Amino acid sequence: MSARSGRIIRPSPRRQISRRGIAGVAAVAVLAVAGAVTFSANSAAGIPEASLDAPPVLVLANAASSGPATPEPTRVAPVSAPAVGRTRPPTVKMPMSKVAPVFSFRGFPDDAHLRLNGSATVADGRLVLASGRDRAGSAWATTTIDPSRSFSTGFTFEISKISDGIAFVVQGRSGTARGSSGEGLGYGARPGTGRPRIRPSLAVEFDAWPNAFDPVDRQHVAVTRNGDVTRHLVWTEPGFSLYGRGVVNVWIDYDARMHRLRVYASRKSGFRPAEPLVTTSVDLRRIVGTGQTHVGLTGGTGITTVADPVAAVTAWNLKLR
């Protein structure tokens, strides 16, 4: 959201009441995929459990590690999603498999294995992407991935009060890449900020604040490319609020062979919907190139606020297929 842009879509009477005097928090979860890299287990186990078409599998890692990346475990075991924050995360039982994980954060005791930019920080076991007025942050895993590989990622996020949104981003730019606050959602560009959008990139945005350029005057989940928050490759309404008390559970699957991206989301702990919210055809290599590909999350807050919204991620994992 941005009063500066002068393009705010007026919400319905109900939304006007809920938004009045409230800051916009743009939380963008961005997954950046760059470079052909063999993943090693990094941090801890995350939530929701990443899963592709095959049953989800996760290699346990040292969640509390503050040192260098731990060696990749040789054991693949069923994992119960950990409790993070106030909301109990979903529990997923997994069969034995040889699928290798890339990383898994069971909460965020510190910033190990992360590259934080802008307002991004870790606090109270959470990865806070943006907190307060007019902020933008990005967090990239220190482990990059190969965009020619299929992957699955899962994470939980929470946006305390109405705001712009959150995004999951895969980008081939750098570990310091960051977009604008407000409608930039931490990965796109907002006029007047002087901050470029992240490109090349592919983003799955969870946009809680409709702007004039957005496809609908309501909250939506969409896929965008090259940091262009005004053009949506595909979008839909989630059917639940992206902000407010409790976490949103997200699963994103990318099939490199079929060039297919699927996004699932739920407010119900441990429940992965059978049907994806959005499905689209994308070839990551054609979008981000074949170099180092970063995966991460971004978020931001708007400028019209009297309160302090917080956009945070409580757990995150990713594995290659």
Ligand SMILES: [Ca+2]
């Ligand atoms: Ca928006």
